[in-house]
Amino acid sequence: MPTENLLESVVHEGGRARRAALVTAAHDSIRKGSKSFAAASRLFDRTTRERVWLLYAWCRACDDIADEQDHGHPAAPVLLGTRLDPESRLATIRTLTELAMAGEETGSSAFDALGQLMRETPVTPAMVEDVLAGFALDAADWRPRSEADMLRYCYHVAGAVGVMMAAVMGVPAEDEDTLDRACDLGIAFQLGNIVRDVWEDDANGRCYLPVEWLVEADIPPGEVTKPHYRGALVPQVARACAMAQDYEASARVGAARLAFRQRWAVLSAANIYGGIAREVRRLGAHAWDHRVTIGKGRKLAFVARAFMAARGPAPVADKPAMSRRELSALARAQR
Known part of the structure; x- marks a missing residue:
């Protein structure tokens, strides 16, 4: 040779x-x-x-x-005085990501x-940057004031990952509508996380429900988990759960355009992770007595249900008013 x-x-x-x-x-x-x-x-x-x-x-x-x-x-304890501040951690993420995108080994x-x-795959640097912007929001201790702010956050931390997932599955960049709907699924998942983790986030000094919603409910800042405000909190959480269902319905339309096994996997995930918001809404004031989880038996049932849906006709659903392109424009205007 x-x-x-x-x-x-x-x-x-x-x-x-x-x-x-x-x-x-x-x-x-x-x-x-x-x-x-x-x-x-x-x-x-x-x-x-x-x-x-x-x-x-x-x-x-x-x-x-x-x-x-x-x-x-939780990671292993570190020596006192050696912990990095949020901005330094973000800088580490950016540096390693930029090296990887340049084709360099990162260690x-x-x-x-x-x-x-x-x-x-057709994953682009712009797609990656949209995800990194979510980490930047958390590093800046950012809080959503409006519904649009909350959706923008969901877009960066989960919707943009949905777009990358679509690219991984071969959805071309010019198929804007399918990418929008892939983003919608990520947003639906993150809304489910927000409503499930209200107590956990509050313990960490965070709240991802819009300030304007809490003002409407007469819930003072920093008191979202106080027992006497739980009754006022439930309708605001139900509002987010309803939004999650709308985004999930939109995403199912896009999933119908994928190859069968991809469609089955995406619909299974939609059933399982979408089940979080549905369970939170069903439990009402008791949603935070224990962390909402989806048991193994229900997961298997959701996978079986997804198989049947993947073989059925494509559903019909409108896209939410604020989807990938609208939220991306909003994000760029506020940077």
């Missing part, structure tokens, strides 16, 4: 081995960080599944750096996973 062909073969094999190692590390990350997401990812074809793991690994690593956690759980398999993903 000529020397140049041998060298090319070695480089090619090295690239395959490197990718395999990144996929293995990403799979370990998703199994450790999200059992539900790991289970749903198995419904994809192999190529899509591996790319989903790569995307998850990067998102998880960014979250962990931002919140000083390990796969969503972190999770960030290298993003670089690998961008070589394989």
Whole structure:
């Protein structure tokens, strides 16, 4: 074999081995960080599944750096005086992400996973930047004043990830409507997280329900979880739950345009994660007695239901007034 062909073969094999190692590390990350997401990812074809793991690994690593956690759980204690401030943590995320997008090795398999993903899919730097903007909002201790502010936050921290997921599944950049609806699913999921985690967020000094909503309900700042305000809080939470259902309905229209296994996986996730907001709304004032979760039996039922829906006709639903393009324009106007 000529020397140049041998060298090319070695480089090619090295690239395959490197990718395999990144996929293995990403799979370990998703199994450790999200059992539900790991289970749903198995419904994809192999190529899509591996790319989903790569995307998850990067998102998880960014979250962990931002919140000083390990796969969503408290990280090991650090020496007094060595903790980074939020802006420094954000700078770390940005630096590693920029290196990965430039094709450089970062020393972190999770960030290298993003670089690998961008070589394989139409994920763009602009898509990545929209996700990073969400971490910037949290680093700045930002709070939503209006409903539009809340939706903008949901767009950055979850809707933009939905857009990246759509790109991973092969949705082209020119298919604006399907990308909008992929974004809508992420927004629906984040609204579910917001209503579920009201108590947990309050304990961490955060509140993602709009200030204007709380003012309308006569709930003073910083007192959202006080027992005597729970009755006033429930209608505001129900309002967010109704919005989540509207965004989820829009997303299901986009899911119908995907290949069957992709459609099944997305609809399974919509059933499982959408079930959070539906359960919070059903429980009313008791929604925060215990953290709302979806049990294994219900998850399996949701997956089975998604299979039938994936084989059925495409649903019909309007897009919400504020979807990807509107929220993206709003975000850029406020930067």
